[in-house]
Amino acid sequence: MPEGHSVHRIARQFDRNVVGRAVAASSPQGRFVEGAAVLDGRVPHEVRAVGKQMFLGFDDDLWLRVHLGMYGAWDFAGDILVDPTIASANGRMGQTNQRGTAIDGDEGPVFDRAGENSLSSIGAPRRTRVHVRMSEQTTGLDDDGDVPWPPPVVGQVRLRLLTDAVCADLRGPTTCALQTGEEMAATVSRLGPDPLVDDPAIGEERFVSVVRRKPTAIGLLLMDQSVVSGIGNVYRAELLFRARLNPHTPGREVPEDVVRALWSDWVRLLAIGVETGQMMTMDDLSPEDYRRAMASRDDRHWVYHRAGLPCRVCETAIVVEEAAGRKLYWCPRCQA
Structure with missing residues:
Protein backbone atom coordinates (compact mmCIF):
# COMPACT_ATOMS: atom_id res chain seq x y z
CA MET A 1 0.00 0.00 0.00
CA ASP A 83 10.11 19.74 -7.82
CA PRO A 84 13.62 20.72 -6.70
CA THR A 85 12.84 19.69 -3.11
CA ILE A 86 12.47 16.02 -4.02
CA ALA A 87 14.37 13.46 -6.04
CA SER A 88 14.72 14.29 -9.70
CA ALA A 89 14.26 12.53 -13.00
CA ASN A 90 14.16 8.78 -13.59
CA GLY A 91 14.61 7.80 -9.98
CA ARG A 92 17.66 9.97 -9.33
CA MET A 93 18.13 10.53 -5.62
CA GLY A 94 18.90 13.87 -4.08
CA GLN A 95 22.56 13.88 -3.12
CA THR A 96 21.90 13.50 0.58
CA ASN A 97 21.98 10.63 3.00
CA GLN A 98 19.43 9.92 5.71
CA ARG A 99 20.96 12.62 7.91
CA GLY A 100 20.57 15.25 5.21
CA THR A 101 24.29 15.65 4.53
CA ALA A 102 26.21 15.23 1.31
CA ILE A 103 27.42 11.80 0.25
CA ASP A 104 31.03 12.13 -0.80
CA GLY A 105 31.67 11.02 -4.34
CA ASP A 106 28.02 10.18 -5.07
CA GLU A 107 27.34 11.80 -8.40
CA GLY A 108 25.31 9.26 -10.34
CA PRO A 109 21.63 8.32 -10.32
CA VAL A 110 20.26 5.53 -8.18
CA PHE A 111 17.45 3.43 -9.61
CA ASP A 112 14.94 1.42 -7.62
CA ARG A 113 14.50 -2.00 -9.19
CA ALA A 114 10.92 -2.34 -7.85
CA GLY A 115 9.73 0.77 -9.65
CA GLU A 116 9.45 3.10 -6.66
CA ASN A 117 10.42 6.76 -6.83
CA SER A 118 9.62 7.15 -10.51
CA THR A 187 -12.89 13.70 6.18
CA VAL A 188 -9.71 15.43 7.34
CA SER A 189 -11.05 15.90 10.87
CA ARG A 190 -11.33 12.13 11.25
CA LEU A 191 -7.64 11.67 10.48
CA GLY A 192 -4.85 11.65 13.00
CA PRO A 193 -1.99 14.17 12.90
CA ASP A 194 0.28 14.34 9.85
CA PRO A 195 3.75 15.79 10.57
CA LEU A 196 3.79 17.58 7.21
CA VAL A 197 0.35 19.15 7.73
CA ASP A 198 -0.10 19.77 11.43
CA ASP A 199 2.18 21.72 13.70
CA PRO A 200 4.62 18.98 14.82
CA ALA A 201 4.37 19.95 18.49
CA ILE A 202 0.57 19.96 18.45
CA GLY A 203 0.57 16.72 16.46
CA GLU A 204 2.84 15.13 19.02
CA GLU A 205 0.51 16.00 21.87
CA ARG A 206 -2.50 14.60 19.96
CA PHE A 207 -0.62 11.40 19.20
CA VAL A 208 0.66 10.91 22.75
CA SER A 209 -2.74 11.65 24.27
CA VAL A 210 -4.53 9.04 22.16
CA VAL A 211 -1.91 6.30 22.40
CA ARG A 212 -1.48 6.65 26.17
CA ARG A 213 -5.14 6.01 26.89
CA LYS A 214 -5.71 3.09 24.52
CA PRO A 215 -5.62 -0.60 25.54
CA THR A 216 -5.05 -1.51 21.88
CA ALA A 217 -1.66 -2.92 20.90
CA ILE A 218 0.76 -0.27 19.69
CA GLY A 219 1.32 -2.28 16.50
CA LEU A 220 -2.34 -1.74 15.63
CA LEU A 221 -2.50 1.86 16.80
CA LEU A 222 0.26 2.92 14.42
CA MET A 223 -1.82 1.61 11.51
CA ASP A 224 -4.97 3.39 12.68
CA GLN A 225 -5.29 6.51 10.53
CA SER A 226 -7.42 8.19 13.18
CA VAL A 227 -4.48 7.94 15.59
CA VAL A 228 -1.69 9.05 13.25
CA SER A 229 -1.80 9.70 9.51
CA GLY A 230 0.34 8.12 6.84
CA ILE A 231 1.88 5.09 8.54
CA GLY A 232 1.43 1.81 6.71
CA ASN A 233 2.81 -1.68 7.03
CA VAL A 234 6.43 -0.83 6.21
CA TYR A 235 6.78 2.21 8.43
CA ARG A 236 4.89 0.46 11.23
CA ALA A 237 7.32 -2.45 11.37
CA GLU A 238 10.37 -0.23 11.07
CA LEU A 239 9.31 2.36 13.63
CA LEU A 240 8.61 -0.35 16.19
CA PHE A 241 11.97 -2.02 15.60
CA ARG A 242 13.85 1.27 15.77
CA ALA A 243 12.16 1.89 19.12
CA ARG A 244 12.90 -1.72 20.20
CA LEU A 245 9.22 -1.93 21.10
CA ASN A 246 7.14 -5.11 21.24
CA PRO A 247 4.24 -4.58 18.81
CA HIS A 248 1.80 -6.27 21.19
CA THR A 249 2.35 -3.78 24.01
CA PRO A 250 -0.91 -1.96 24.83
CA GLY A 251 -0.66 1.71 23.95
CA ARG A 252 -1.38 2.84 27.50
CA GLU A 253 1.53 0.72 28.75
CA VAL A 254 4.09 2.26 26.42
CA PRO A 255 6.14 4.80 28.42
CA GLU A 256 5.38 8.38 27.46
CA ASP A 257 8.97 9.08 26.44
CA VAL A 258 8.85 6.12 24.06
CA VAL A 259 5.59 7.33 22.52
CA ARG A 260 7.14 10.76 22.00
CA ALA A 261 10.22 9.15 20.48
CA LEU A 262 7.97 7.23 18.06
CA TRP A 263 6.40 10.49 16.91
CA SER A 264 9.79 12.18 16.49
CA ASP A 265 11.06 9.23 14.48
CA TRP A 266 7.97 9.34 12.27
CA VAL A 267 8.54 13.04 11.64
CA ARG A 268 12.07 12.25 10.55
CA LEU A 269 11.35 9.17 8.44
CA LEU A 270 8.44 10.81 6.65
CA ALA A 271 10.64 13.73 5.62
CA ILE A 272 13.27 11.32 4.30
CA GLY A 273 10.59 9.39 2.38
CA VAL A 274 9.25 12.53 0.73
CA GLU A 275 12.73 13.72 -0.20
CA THR A 276 14.02 10.45 -1.63
CA GLY A 277 10.86 8.63 -2.67
CA GLN A 278 11.94 5.62 -0.62
CA MET A 279 10.99 4.29 2.78
CA MET A 280 14.58 4.44 3.96
CA THR A 281 14.70 3.38 7.61
CA MET A 282 18.33 2.42 8.19
CA ASP A 283 20.84 4.88 9.60
CA ASP A 284 24.56 5.54 9.29
CA LEU A 285 25.09 3.65 6.05
CA SER A 286 28.25 4.02 4.02
CA PRO A 287 27.80 5.70 0.62
CA GLU A 288 28.00 2.29 -1.06
CA ASP A 289 25.46 0.71 1.29
CA TYR A 290 23.19 3.72 0.95
CA ARG A 291 23.15 3.47 -2.84
CA ARG A 292 22.47 -0.27 -2.58
CA ALA A 293 19.58 0.43 -0.22
CA MET A 294 18.15 3.07 -2.53
CA ALA A 295 18.14 0.53 -5.36
CA SER A 296 16.64 -2.39 -3.43
CA ARG A 297 14.14 -2.41 -0.59
CA ASP A 298 15.73 -5.62 0.71
CA ASP A 299 18.72 -3.52 1.73
CA ARG A 300 16.89 -0.53 3.20
CA HIS A 301 14.82 -2.03 6.03
CA TRP A 302 15.61 -3.51 9.43
CA VAL A 303 12.81 -6.08 9.67
CA TYR A 304 10.15 -5.49 7.01
CA HIS A 305 9.86 -8.35 4.50
CA ARG A 306 12.67 -10.23 6.27
CA ALA A 307 10.71 -13.16 7.78
CA GLY A 308 13.06 -16.01 8.63
CA LEU A 309 16.18 -13.94 7.94
CA PRO A 310 18.58 -13.08 10.77
CA CYS A 311 18.03 -9.80 12.58
CA ARG A 312 20.59 -7.25 11.46
CA VAL A 313 21.37 -6.55 15.13
CA CYS A 314 21.08 -9.80 17.11
CA GLU A 315 20.81 -12.45 14.34
CA THR A 316 17.59 -13.89 15.76
CA ALA A 317 15.22 -14.95 12.98
CA ILE A 318 12.69 -12.24 12.13
CA VAL A 319 9.12 -13.45 12.58
CA VAL A 320 6.00 -12.53 10.65
CA GLU A 321 2.44 -12.83 11.90
CA GLU A 322 -1.02 -11.65 10.97
CA ALA A 323 -2.24 -8.53 12.74
CA ALA A 324 -5.66 -7.23 11.72
CA GLY A 325 -5.26 -8.83 8.32
CA ARG A 326 -1.82 -7.36 7.62
CA LYS A 327 1.64 -8.89 7.95
CA LEU A 328 3.61 -7.75 10.96
CA TYR A 329 7.38 -8.24 10.95
CA TRP A 330 9.42 -7.99 14.13
CA CYS A 331 12.41 -9.33 16.03
CA PRO A 332 11.33 -11.41 19.07
CA ARG A 333 14.63 -10.69 20.83
CA CYS A 334 15.36 -7.02 20.11
CA GLN A 335 11.70 -6.18 20.61
CA ALA A 336 11.02 -8.50 23.52
Whole structure:
Protein backbone atom coordinates (compact mmCIF):
# COMPACT_ATOMS: atom_id res chain seq x y z
CA MET A 1 0.00 0.00 0.00
CA PRO A 2 1.30 3.48 -0.81
CA GLU A 3 2.17 5.19 2.47
CA GLY A 4 2.20 8.83 3.47
CA HIS A 5 5.43 9.81 1.77
CA SER A 6 4.07 8.74 -1.63
CA VAL A 7 0.92 10.81 -1.27
CA HIS A 8 2.88 13.92 -0.33
CA ARG A 9 5.10 13.40 -3.37
CA ILE A 10 2.02 13.06 -5.57
CA ALA A 11 0.61 16.29 -4.15
CA ARG A 12 3.86 18.09 -4.94
CA GLN A 13 3.73 16.70 -8.46
CA PHE A 14 0.21 18.07 -8.88
CA ASP A 15 1.13 21.42 -7.36
CA ARG A 16 3.97 21.91 -9.80
CA ASN A 17 2.37 20.48 -12.94
CA VAL A 18 -1.45 20.65 -12.68
CA VAL A 19 -2.58 23.35 -10.25
CA GLY A 20 -3.43 26.54 -12.07
CA ARG A 21 -3.97 24.84 -15.43
CA ALA A 22 -7.29 23.90 -16.99
CA VAL A 23 -7.84 20.13 -17.07
CA ALA A 24 -9.69 17.97 -19.52
CA ALA A 25 -11.16 15.24 -17.33
CA SER A 26 -12.38 11.84 -18.48
CA SER A 27 -12.94 8.35 -17.11
CA PRO A 28 -11.66 5.86 -19.71
CA GLN A 29 -12.60 2.98 -17.42
CA GLY A 30 -16.16 4.31 -17.16
CA ARG A 31 -16.42 4.17 -13.36
CA PHE A 32 -16.13 7.93 -12.76
CA VAL A 33 -17.88 9.36 -15.79
CA GLU A 34 -20.22 11.72 -13.94
CA GLY A 35 -17.48 13.03 -11.69
CA ALA A 36 -15.12 13.56 -14.61
CA ALA A 37 -17.83 15.52 -16.42
CA VAL A 38 -18.10 17.87 -13.44
CA LEU A 39 -14.33 18.44 -13.41
CA ASP A 40 -13.88 18.78 -17.16
CA GLY A 41 -12.63 22.22 -18.12
CA ARG A 42 -12.08 23.42 -14.55
CA VAL A 43 -8.85 24.85 -13.15
CA PRO A 44 -7.60 23.31 -9.88
CA HIS A 45 -6.43 25.97 -7.46
CA GLU A 46 -4.98 23.91 -4.61
CA VAL A 47 -3.81 20.44 -3.66
CA ARG A 48 -3.54 18.97 -0.17
CA ALA A 49 -2.10 15.71 1.10
CA VAL A 50 -3.14 14.43 4.52
CA GLY A 51 -1.83 11.02 5.48
CA LYS A 52 -2.75 8.61 2.71
CA GLN A 53 -5.34 10.88 1.11
CA MET A 54 -5.05 13.66 -1.46
CA PHE A 55 -7.51 16.48 -2.11
CA LEU A 56 -7.48 18.55 -5.30
CA GLY A 57 -9.46 21.78 -4.93
CA PHE A 58 -11.54 23.50 -7.63
CA ASP A 59 -13.82 26.51 -7.68
CA ASP A 60 -17.37 26.34 -6.29
CA ASP A 61 -16.00 24.72 -3.13
CA LEU A 62 -15.44 21.43 -4.98
CA TRP A 63 -12.77 18.90 -4.05
CA LEU A 64 -11.56 15.71 -5.69
CA ARG A 65 -10.73 13.19 -2.96
CA VAL A 66 -8.40 10.30 -3.83
CA HIS A 67 -7.37 7.48 -1.50
CA LEU A 68 -5.04 5.11 -3.33
CA GLY A 69 -5.67 2.18 -0.99
CA MET A 70 -3.69 -1.02 -1.54
CA TYR A 71 -3.16 -0.87 -5.28
CA GLY A 72 -3.76 2.69 -6.46
CA ALA A 73 -1.25 4.87 -8.29
CA TRP A 74 -1.01 8.01 -10.39
CA ASP A 75 0.82 7.67 -13.69
CA PHE A 76 2.20 10.88 -15.20
CA ALA A 77 3.21 11.66 -18.78
CA GLY A 78 4.28 14.76 -20.65
CA ASP A 79 6.55 17.65 -19.78
CA ILE A 80 7.00 16.98 -16.09
CA LEU A 81 8.52 19.88 -14.18
CA VAL A 82 10.65 18.51 -11.36
CA ASP A 83 10.11 19.74 -7.82
CA PRO A 84 13.62 20.72 -6.70
CA THR A 85 12.84 19.69 -3.11
CA ILE A 86 12.47 16.02 -4.02
CA ALA A 87 14.37 13.46 -6.04
CA SER A 88 14.72 14.29 -9.70
CA ALA A 89 14.26 12.53 -13.00
CA ASN A 90 14.16 8.78 -13.59
CA GLY A 91 14.61 7.80 -9.98
CA ARG A 92 17.66 9.97 -9.33
CA MET A 93 18.13 10.53 -5.62
CA GLY A 94 18.90 13.87 -4.08
CA GLN A 95 22.56 13.88 -3.12
CA THR A 96 21.90 13.50 0.58
CA ASN A 97 21.98 10.63 3.00
CA GLN A 98 19.43 9.92 5.71
CA ARG A 99 20.96 12.62 7.91
CA GLY A 100 20.57 15.25 5.21
CA THR A 101 24.29 15.65 4.53
CA ALA A 102 26.21 15.23 1.31
CA ILE A 103 27.42 11.80 0.25
CA ASP A 104 31.03 12.13 -0.80
CA GLY A 105 31.67 11.02 -4.34
CA ASP A 106 28.02 10.18 -5.07
CA GLU A 107 27.34 11.80 -8.40
CA GLY A 108 25.31 9.26 -10.34
CA PRO A 109 21.63 8.32 -10.32
CA VAL A 110 20.26 5.53 -8.18
CA PHE A 111 17.45 3.43 -9.61
CA ASP A 112 14.94 1.42 -7.62
CA ARG A 113 14.50 -2.00 -9.19
CA ALA A 114 10.92 -2.34 -7.85
CA GLY A 115 9.73 0.77 -9.65
CA GLU A 116 9.45 3.10 -6.66
CA ASN A 117 10.42 6.76 -6.83
CA SER A 118 9.62 7.15 -10.51
CA LEU A 119 8.30 10.56 -11.43
CA SER A 120 6.13 8.83 -14.01
CA SER A 121 4.33 6.50 -11.58
CA ILE A 122 3.78 7.20 -7.90
CA GLY A 123 1.78 4.91 -5.64
CA ALA A 124 1.70 1.15 -5.62
CA PRO A 125 5.07 0.11 -7.15
CA ARG A 126 4.72 -0.86 -10.79
CA ARG A 127 6.60 -0.73 -14.01
CA THR A 128 6.50 2.64 -15.72
CA ARG A 129 3.68 2.63 -18.25
CA VAL A 130 3.93 6.05 -19.80
CA HIS A 131 6.45 8.33 -21.43
CA VAL A 132 7.88 11.26 -19.51
CA ARG A 133 9.71 14.23 -20.97
CA MET A 134 11.81 16.22 -18.55
CA SER A 135 11.80 19.73 -19.99
CA GLU A 136 10.39 23.20 -19.71
CA GLN A 137 8.82 22.98 -23.18
CA THR A 138 5.44 21.71 -24.25
CA THR A 139 5.41 19.42 -27.24
CA GLY A 140 3.32 16.44 -28.06
CA LEU A 141 6.24 14.22 -28.97
CA ASP A 142 9.54 13.01 -27.67
CA ASP A 143 12.79 14.03 -29.34
CA ASP A 144 12.29 11.41 -32.05
CA GLY A 145 8.66 12.35 -32.67
CA ASP A 146 7.48 8.85 -31.80
CA VAL A 147 5.14 9.44 -28.87
CA PRO A 148 1.61 10.69 -29.57
CA TRP A 149 -0.04 13.34 -27.45
CA PRO A 150 -2.10 12.77 -25.47
CA PRO A 151 -0.66 9.37 -24.67
CA PRO A 152 -2.86 6.35 -25.39
CA VAL A 153 -4.88 4.97 -22.49
CA VAL A 154 -3.28 1.83 -21.10
CA GLY A 155 -5.20 -0.47 -18.77
CA GLN A 156 -7.95 0.51 -16.36
CA VAL A 157 -7.76 4.27 -15.88
CA ARG A 158 -10.37 5.52 -13.40
CA LEU A 159 -9.66 9.20 -14.05
CA ARG A 160 -7.52 11.04 -16.56
CA LEU A 161 -6.65 14.69 -15.96
CA LEU A 162 -5.05 16.28 -19.00
CA THR A 163 -3.52 19.74 -19.23
CA ASP A 164 -1.81 21.23 -22.26
CA ALA A 165 1.48 19.67 -21.13
CA VAL A 166 0.86 16.91 -18.59
CA CYS A 167 -1.33 13.83 -18.36
CA ALA A 168 -2.19 12.29 -14.98
CA ASP A 169 -3.87 8.86 -15.01
CA LEU A 170 -5.37 7.42 -11.82
CA ARG A 171 -5.51 3.63 -11.53
CA GLY A 172 -6.90 1.29 -8.90
CA PRO A 173 -7.83 3.72 -6.10
CA THR A 174 -9.94 2.72 -3.14
CA THR A 175 -11.66 6.12 -3.28
CA CYS A 176 -12.13 8.58 -6.11
CA ALA A 177 -14.95 10.97 -5.24
CA LEU A 178 -16.09 14.57 -5.34
CA GLN A 179 -16.69 16.37 -2.05
CA THR A 180 -17.85 19.77 -0.92
CA GLY A 181 -15.52 21.81 1.26
CA GLU A 182 -17.54 20.81 4.29
CA GLU A 183 -17.33 17.13 3.40
CA MET A 184 -13.59 17.41 2.78
CA ALA A 185 -13.07 19.10 6.14
CA ALA A 186 -15.07 16.35 7.84
CA THR A 187 -12.89 13.70 6.18
CA VAL A 188 -9.71 15.43 7.34
CA SER A 189 -11.05 15.90 10.87
CA ARG A 190 -11.33 12.13 11.25
CA LEU A 191 -7.64 11.67 10.48
CA GLY A 192 -4.85 11.65 13.00
CA PRO A 193 -1.99 14.17 12.90
CA ASP A 194 0.28 14.34 9.85
CA PRO A 195 3.75 15.79 10.57
CA LEU A 196 3.79 17.58 7.21
CA VAL A 197 0.35 19.15 7.73
CA ASP A 198 -0.10 19.77 11.43
CA ASP A 199 2.18 21.72 13.70
CA PRO A 200 4.62 18.98 14.82
CA ALA A 201 4.37 19.95 18.49
CA ILE A 202 0.57 19.96 18.45
CA GLY A 203 0.57 16.72 16.46
CA GLU A 204 2.84 15.13 19.02
CA GLU A 205 0.51 16.00 21.87
CA ARG A 206 -2.50 14.60 19.96
CA PHE A 207 -0.62 11.40 19.20
CA VAL A 208 0.66 10.91 22.75
CA SER A 209 -2.74 11.65 24.27
CA VAL A 210 -4.53 9.04 22.16
CA VAL A 211 -1.91 6.30 22.40
CA ARG A 212 -1.48 6.65 26.17
CA ARG A 213 -5.14 6.01 26.89
CA LYS A 214 -5.71 3.09 24.52
CA PRO A 215 -5.62 -0.60 25.54
CA THR A 216 -5.05 -1.51 21.88
CA ALA A 217 -1.66 -2.92 20.90
CA ILE A 218 0.76 -0.27 19.69
CA GLY A 219 1.32 -2.28 16.50
CA LEU A 220 -2.34 -1.74 15.63
CA LEU A 221 -2.50 1.86 16.80
CA LEU A 222 0.26 2.92 14.42
CA MET A 223 -1.82 1.61 11.51
CA ASP A 224 -4.97 3.39 12.68
CA GLN A 225 -5.29 6.51 10.53
CA SER A 226 -7.42 8.19 13.18
CA VAL A 227 -4.48 7.94 15.59
CA VAL A 228 -1.69 9.05 13.25
CA SER A 229 -1.80 9.70 9.51
CA GLY A 230 0.34 8.12 6.84
CA ILE A 231 1.88 5.09 8.54
CA GLY A 232 1.43 1.81 6.71
CA ASN A 233 2.81 -1.68 7.03
CA VAL A 234 6.43 -0.83 6.21
CA TYR A 235 6.78 2.21 8.43
CA ARG A 236 4.89 0.46 11.23
CA ALA A 237 7.32 -2.45 11.37
CA GLU A 238 10.37 -0.23 11.07
CA LEU A 239 9.31 2.36 13.63
CA LEU A 240 8.61 -0.35 16.19
CA PHE A 241 11.97 -2.02 15.60
CA ARG A 242 13.85 1.27 15.77
CA ALA A 243 12.16 1.89 19.12
CA ARG A 244 12.90 -1.72 20.20
CA LEU A 245 9.22 -1.93 21.10
CA ASN A 246 7.14 -5.11 21.24
CA PRO A 247 4.24 -4.58 18.81
CA HIS A 248 1.80 -6.27 21.19
CA THR A 249 2.35 -3.78 24.01
CA PRO A 250 -0.91 -1.96 24.83
CA GLY A 251 -0.66 1.71 23.95
CA ARG A 252 -1.38 2.84 27.50
CA GLU A 253 1.53 0.72 28.75
CA VAL A 254 4.09 2.26 26.42
CA PRO A 255 6.14 4.80 28.42
CA GLU A 256 5.38 8.38 27.46
CA ASP A 257 8.97 9.08 26.44
CA VAL A 258 8.85 6.12 24.06
CA VAL A 259 5.59 7.33 22.52
CA ARG A 260 7.14 10.76 22.00
CA ALA A 261 10.22 9.15 20.48
CA LEU A 262 7.97 7.23 18.06
CA TRP A 263 6.40 10.49 16.91
CA SER A 264 9.79 12.18 16.49
CA ASP A 265 11.06 9.23 14.48
CA TRP A 266 7.97 9.34 12.27
CA VAL A 267 8.54 13.04 11.64
CA ARG A 268 12.07 12.25 10.55
CA LEU A 269 11.35 9.17 8.44
CA LEU A 270 8.44 10.81 6.65
CA ALA A 271 10.64 13.73 5.62
CA ILE A 272 13.27 11.32 4.30
CA GLY A 273 10.59 9.39 2.38
CA VAL A 274 9.25 12.53 0.73
CA GLU A 275 12.73 13.72 -0.20
CA THR A 276 14.02 10.45 -1.63
CA GLY A 277 10.86 8.63 -2.67
CA GLN A 278 11.94 5.62 -0.62
CA MET A 279 10.99 4.29 2.78
CA MET A 280 14.58 4.44 3.96
CA THR A 281 14.70 3.38 7.61
CA MET A 282 18.33 2.42 8.19
CA ASP A 283 20.84 4.88 9.60
CA ASP A 284 24.56 5.54 9.29
CA LEU A 285 25.09 3.65 6.05
CA SER A 286 28.25 4.02 4.02
CA PRO A 287 27.80 5.70 0.62
CA GLU A 288 28.00 2.29 -1.06
CA ASP A 289 25.46 0.71 1.29
CA TYR A 290 23.19 3.72 0.95
CA ARG A 291 23.15 3.47 -2.84
CA ARG A 292 22.47 -0.27 -2.58
CA ALA A 293 19.58 0.43 -0.22
CA MET A 294 18.15 3.07 -2.53
CA ALA A 295 18.14 0.53 -5.36
CA SER A 296 16.64 -2.39 -3.43
CA ARG A 297 14.14 -2.41 -0.59
CA ASP A 298 15.73 -5.62 0.71
CA ASP A 299 18.72 -3.52 1.73
CA ARG A 300 16.89 -0.53 3.20
CA HIS A 301 14.82 -2.03 6.03
CA TRP A 302 15.61 -3.51 9.43
CA VAL A 303 12.81 -6.08 9.67
CA TYR A 304 10.15 -5.49 7.01
CA HIS A 305 9.86 -8.35 4.50
CA ARG A 306 12.67 -10.23 6.27
CA ALA A 307 10.71 -13.16 7.78
CA GLY A 308 13.06 -16.01 8.63
CA LEU A 309 16.18 -13.94 7.94
CA PRO A 310 18.58 -13.08 10.77
CA CYS A 311 18.03 -9.80 12.58
CA ARG A 312 20.59 -7.25 11.46
CA VAL A 313 21.37 -6.55 15.13
CA CYS A 314 21.08 -9.80 17.11
CA GLU A 315 20.81 -12.45 14.34
CA THR A 316 17.59 -13.89 15.76
CA ALA A 317 15.22 -14.95 12.98
CA ILE A 318 12.69 -12.24 12.13
CA VAL A 319 9.12 -13.45 12.58
CA VAL A 320 6.00 -12.53 10.65
CA GLU A 321 2.44 -12.83 11.90
CA GLU A 322 -1.02 -11.65 10.97
CA ALA A 323 -2.24 -8.53 12.74
CA ALA A 324 -5.66 -7.23 11.72
CA GLY A 325 -5.26 -8.83 8.32
CA ARG A 326 -1.82 -7.36 7.62
CA LYS A 327 1.64 -8.89 7.95
CA LEU A 328 3.61 -7.75 10.96
CA TYR A 329 7.38 -8.24 10.95
CA TRP A 330 9.42 -7.99 14.13
CA CYS A 331 12.41 -9.33 16.03
CA PRO A 332 11.33 -11.41 19.07
CA ARG A 333 14.63 -10.69 20.83
CA CYS A 334 15.36 -7.02 20.11
CA GLN A 335 11.70 -6.18 20.61
CA ALA A 336 11.02 -8.50 23.52
